[in-house]
Amino acid sequence: MFLLGFLTRRLAQGVVIVLLVTFLIFTLLRVIPGDPVRLMVGGMAPDTLVEEIAEEMGLRDPIPVQFARYLSGVVQGDLGQSFVRPASGAAVGGAAFDDATRGERAQVLTLITETAPYTIQLALLAMALALVVAVPIGVFAGLSPGRWPDRMALYLGSVFVSVPNFWLGIVLALVFSVQLGWLPAIGYENFAYTILPAIVLAVEIAPFIIRTLSVSVAQVMRESYIAAAAVRGLGQTRIIMAHALKNASVPLLNLLGVQFSLLLGGVLVVEFIFDYPGLGLLTINAVLQRDFPLIQGIAIVTSVAFVMINIFVDLLATMIDPRLEY
Amino acid sequence: MTDTPLLGVRGLTVEAGRAEAAPRILDDVSFSLQAKRILGVIGPGGSGKTTLAHALVNWLRPPLEVTSGEIRFRGEDILAMPSDRAARLRGKTIAYVGGDPQGAMNPTMHVGEQIIEKLRAVEPGVSYKEARERAVALLGAVHIPSPEQRFGEYPFQYSGGMMQRAMIVDALIANPELLIADSITQPLDVTVGAQILKLMRELSERFDTAILFISASLPTVADVADEVLVLEGGRVAECAPVDDVISRPRHAATRKLINELPKLWHRDGTTPVAATDKAQTVLSVQNVSRVYPIKNKSGLGKPKLLQAVRDVSFDIHAGENFGVVGESGCGKSTLMRLLTALEKPDTGHIVFDGEDVFGRGRAGTRRFRREVQLVLQDPFGSLPPQSSIGEIISEPLVIHGEGDRRRRRARALDMMGEVGLDKSLYESLPTRLTAGQRQRVNVARAMILEPRLMIMDETLSALDQTEQSRLIDLFERLQAQHGFTYLFISHDIALVRRVCARIAVMYLGEVVELAANERLFFDPGHPYSKALLSAAPTLEDRRYRPEDCLLEGEPPSPIDLPPGCAFASRCPSAHDRCREVNPPPVYRGEHDRAACHLLQPEPVAS
Ligand SMILES: Nc1ncnc2c1ncn2[C@@H]1O[C@H](COP(=O)(O)OP(=O)(O)OP(=O)(O)O)[C@@H](O)[C@H]1O
Ligand code: SF4
Ligand SMILES: [Mg+2]
Numbered sequence: 001m002f003l004l005g006f007l008t009r010r011l012a013q014g015v016v017i018v019l020l021v022t023f024l025i026f027t028l029l030r031v032i033p034g035d036p037v038r039l040m041v042g043g044m045a046p047d048t049l050v051e052e053i054a055e056e057m058g059l060r061d062p063i064p065v066q067f068a069r070y071l072s073g074v075v076q077g078d079l080g081q082s083f084v085r086p087a088s089g090a091a092v093g094g095a096a097f098d099d100a101t102r103g104e105r106a107q108v109l110t111l112i113t114e115t116a117p118y119t120i121q122l123a124l125l126a127m128a129l130a131l132v133v134a135v136p137i138g139v140f141a142g143l144s145p146g147r148w149p150d151r152m153a154l155y156l157g158s159v160f161v162s163v164p165n166f167w168l169g170i171v172l173a174l175v176f177s178v179q180l181g182w183l184p185a186i187g188y189e190n191f192a193y194t195i196l197p198a199i200v201l202a203v204e205i206a207p208f209i210i211r212t213l214s215v216s217v218a219q220v221m222r223e224s225y226i227a228a229a230a231v232r233g234l235g236q237t238r239i240i241m242a243h244a245l246k247n248a249s250v251p252l253l254n255l256l257g258v259q260f261s262l263l264l265g266g267v268l269v270v271e272f273i274f275d276y277p278g279l280g281l282l283t284i285n286a287v288l289q290r291d292f293p294l295i296q297g298i299a300i301v302t303s304v305a306f307v308m309i310n311i312f313v314d315l316l317a318t319m320i321d322p323r324l325e326y
Numbered sequence: 327m328t329d330t331p332l333l334g335v336r337g338l339t340v341e342a343g344r345a346e347a348a349p350r351i352l353d354d355v356s357f358s359l360q361a362k363r364i365l366g367v368i369g370p371g372g373s374g375k376t377t378l379a380h381a382l383v384n385w386l387r388p389p390l391e392v393t394s395g396e397i398r399f400r401g402e403d404i405l406a407m408p409s410d411r412a413a414r415l416r417g418k419t420i421a422y423v424g425g426d427p428q429g430a431m432n433p434t435m436h437v438g439e440q441i442i443e444k445l446r447a448v449e450p451g452v453s454y455k456e457a458r459e460r461a462v463a464l465l466g467a468v469h470i471p472s473p474e475q476r477f478g479e480y481p482f483q484y485s486g487g488m489m490q491r492a493m494i495v496d497a498l499i500a501n502p503e504l505l506i507a508d509s510i511t512q513p514l515d516v517t518v519g520a521q522i523l524k525l526m527r528e529l530s531e532r533f534d535t536a537i538l539f540i541s542a543s544l545p546t547v548a549d550v551a552d553e554v555l556v557l558e559g560g561r562v563a564e565c566a567p568v569d570d571v572i573s574r575p576r577h578a579a580t581r582k583l584i585n586e587l588p589k590l591w592h593r594d595g596t597t598p599v600a601a602t603d604k605a606q607t608v609l610s611v612q613n614v615s616r617v618y619p620i621k622n623k624s625g626l627g628k629p630k631l632l633q634a635v636r637d638v639s640f641d642i643h644a645g646e647n648f649g650v651v652g653e654s655g656c657g658k659s660t661l662m663r664l665l666t667a668l669e670k671p672d673t674g675h676i677v678f679d680g681e682d683v684f685g686r687g688r689a690g691t692r693r694f695r696r697e698v699q700l701v702l703q704d705p706f707g708s709l710p711p712q713s714s715i716g717e718i719i720s721e722p723l724v725i726h727g728e729g730d731r732r733r734r735r736a737r738a739l740d741m742m743g744e745v746g747l748d749k750s751l752y753e754s755l756p757t758r759l760t761a762g763q764r765q766r767v768n769v770a771r772a773m774i775l776e777p778r779l780m781i782m783d784e785t786l787s788a789l790d791q792t793e794q795s796r797l798i799d800l801f802e803r804l805q806a807q808h809g810f811t812y813l814f815i816s817h818d819i820a821l822v823r824r825v826c827a828r829i830a831v832m833y834l835g836e837v838v839e840l841a842a843n844e845r846l847f848f849d850p851g852h853p854y855s856k857a858l859l860s861a862a863p864t865l866e867d868r869r870y871r872p873e874d875c876l877l878e879g880e881p882p883s884p885i886d887l888p889p890g891c892a893f894a895s896r897c898p899s900a901h902d903r904c905r906e907v908n909p910p911p912v913y914r915g916e917h918d919r920a921a922c923h924l925l926q927p928e929p930v931a932s
Contacts, residue, residue, distance in 0.1 A: 223429070224426060224429035224430065225429060225430055225431050225432050225433070227385075228424070228429070228430040228431075229432075230385070230416070231383050231385050231416060231417065231422045232416075232417045232421075232422075232430075232444050232496060232497075233416050233417015233418055233444055233447050233448040233500070234417070234443065234444060234447045235447060238443075238447060242443070243432045243435070246434065247432065247433075247434055320434060321433070321434045322434065322480055323433060323434070323480070323482055
């Protein structure tokens with residue numbers, strides 16, 4: 001009963017959020033300067049042709065009309081077609097205004113579903129690496145507040161936080177790829193290509209995990225039921241594993257939800273440096289090419305992902321701490 | 327073998343640190359406890375009772391440590407044992423229950439699971455199934471209703487009294503030989519505390535457990551213990567059988583404890599009397615109700631209603647002390663928020679000085695905020711730690727834009743003098759003050775605007791008897807000088823007996839009885855009033871025997887109340903009509919009234 005009510009309410013909220021995001025992006029894209037049709041047909045094409053194509057694509061209709069048309073497509077699972085990308089692959093050159101390839105422009109949905117797995121893979125690996133390093137450090141720090149593990153965690157965190165990701169990316173690529181030749185860096189051919197960018201991202205996320213965990217573990221360890229557990233006869237290992245860590249994990253869960261959403265939405269810099277063919281790179285190119293349908297499609301998909309992750313995290317949190325069921 | 331006591335403590339000394347000048351918290355404490363006996367430990371606040379309990383279960387936290395002495399359990403010194411052996415005694419052979427039941431269990435795990443976890447930690451051979459059976463059986467034995475269902479609930483779904491029972495189950499489930507119970511009734515309502523005491527007696531007989539029963543209240547200890555040990559300043563003042571301690575106290579500390587006990591049925595002509603009819607009505611509460619909608623858990627469906635205050639009416643006359651008593655959750659604090667205009671009632675009127683509190687203009691509201699002042703319970707939370715005491719006391723003058731700096735300082739110093747705070751404290755921070763001093767700061771701060779009505783919401787609850795008595799004397803003196811009217815909101819029936827002329831008894835949001843002090847204590851009309859009186863801790867001969875009046879269970883939830891008398895679920899005299907019709911107030915004389923079907927109206931004596 002709780003679950004049903006919770007899901008209904010949160011999904012309804014989610015739909016509203018996604019609609020708002022879509023509308024905002026849609027309007028913004030249409031009011032900022034720069035005509036996508038001009039980019040499509042190239043600088044040499046006559047103005048009349050530009051107008052003609054724009055009319056034909058419906059780009060001169062009032063914004064609400066365009067939006068309504070777009071939405072009706074979206075609810076049927078049709079995110080439209082890319083302005084510039086042919087179904088076959090690389091972006092269309094600017095000079096090709098003879099329009100022969102119009103019919104074969106790529107479906108936005110296809111572009112996203114082809115790219116997203118790379119980003120998800122990158123995000124998951126980065127998350128896993130970050131957790132493997134940060135969880136023991138954070139827990140250890142939280143168990144001995146003010147003493148050396150805590151201080152060490154603090155220093156390590158500060159160092160990680162202050163490393164710029166583009167710099168780290170370049171250094172890692174130079175060392176491991178160019179000099180040692182252990183790992184590939186640019187593009188994507190197999191799983192190994194994910195490792196270096198994932199390390200860069202993990203370094204970015206780890207300090208947040210360390211900090212959150214050490215604070216929440218230290219806080220839980222000060223709770224009276226932890227002290228009382230020892231007097232009740234429970235062993236120290238059991239107290240930490242079964243009680244302290246479980247209750248300390250709720251703030252971590254929230255943090256992971258936010259971080260994962262951010263990773264999905266745009267690891268722009270890192271994907272750009274490593275030329276990693278994920279959603280980030282797709283976004284950058286779409287923006288550079290003023291590929292409106294693609295930008296919108298990415299925005300919708302990432303905001304849906306954001307909403308779902310949030311719901312999932314909150315659901316998990318109430319399962320750990322039932323007091324959160326309000 | 328028979329000569330060795332179960333627990334023998336010799337020369338136990340606990341100090342806060344190893345330094346030469348380290349304070350001694352326990353000083354040369356010696357006593358012994360035989361198997362299956364109950365030894366009570368009493369002493370004023372800070373006398374070292376909790377420290378003693380913690381030392382016995384090896385739970386002293388730095389800087390506290392045992393610097394000399396021995397604790398022999400069955401002849402073997404616990405302090406000299408290898409630490410893993412001592413650890414195995416904890417929870418298994420020596421169990422502990424403290425005064426903070428809500429904080430004693432993990433809030434995110436079922437209560438039952440935690441009891442099982444504990445049992446299996448100290449008795450690894452027990453199967454899950456057997457542990458569960460034992461836990462459910464014991465939960466039933468301590469009178470937790472429907473234990474099977476309660477087993478799978480979380481601590482926050484338990485009331486304080488139920489949680490305390492669960493902690494007792496947790497302590498007893500491994501059949502310990504010694505149970506250390508520190509202030510276990512302190513956080514509970516008196517009627518629930520009385521049930522727990524009864525339970526302790528039953529359990530010690532049934533399970534043959536020796537109990538070290540610690541409490542600050544002599545009547546409570548006298549109720550359960552065979553022998554009493556009196557602690558005073560960390561030393562043993564005396565140790566003797568209960569009756570001897572009460573009838574022939576040998577030590578000054580014991581006599582002091584006995585003398586300070588409030589007398590409920592002692593007539594010495596000092597009972598506060600009600601103001602005459604001609605006295606002006608300061609505050610008039612007329613049919614006031616407050617309902618809170620409670621959001622449904624899933625967020626769907628229509629919200630339930632929590633009726634916090636229901637149709638409450640009374641008048642407070644100038645110069646008269648009015649008391650509101652009732653147990654936790656009866657709506658006292660909601661009433662306080664309504665009376666101080668922090669919240670608006672849903673129905674009814676609150677009239678101060680002839681004018682509706684919520685119908686006043688700006689100037690009227692401002693005047694109201696000056697003339698009605700509130701002093702709250704928690705002396706530790708309510709003072710801002712960064713401001714000096716002088717600043718805190720003179721702050722209301724600043725808020726109301728009064729006087730210049732020099733005059734405000736003079737006023738604040740005056741107030742400090744009046745409430746008995748040393749003027750040299752003006753510049754100090756409140757962190758170093760004792761609980762009593764902090765409460766004086768709060769009183770001075772409330773008085774500085776020269777209010778007409780002071781509302782004391784559990785103001786004295788956190789203080790020990792001595793400090794309470796001093797503050798009550800102070801209140802009386804201030805009243806004589808400034809003509810304040812006091813409204814005391816309290817769960818402490820002995821306190822209202824001592825200071826209030828008229829008393830309203832609240833139960834589940836309603837005033838079930840309103841009577842003059844003498845009448846309420848010598849001839850209560852409502853069964854709930856009788857139950858409260860029978861449960862009050864006292865050494866006097868009780869006028870109302872717990873066997874006749876003591877309640878079972880706890881107040882039902884104020885959400886979705888059933889029709890009829892709200893007290894019917896616990897009332898020893900409930901009958902069919904009570905479950906259908908809510909009894910209207912019945913007047914017993916001109917001013918006193920109680921709401922119970924059993925009462926007959928009494929004509930007004932002319
Ligand atoms: N960690 C500590 N460091 C220094 N002094 C302490 C410490 N803990 C307690 N004390 C002091 O030891 C004395 C005894 O404290 P304890 O808590 O044992 O008293 P108590 O008899 O249980 O009081 P209460 O009735 O208020 O529960 C008090 O003066 C207290 O201030
Ligand atoms: S009305 Fe009935 S249930 Fe209520 S107090 Fe009186 S006898 Fe008890
Ligand atoms: Mg104590």
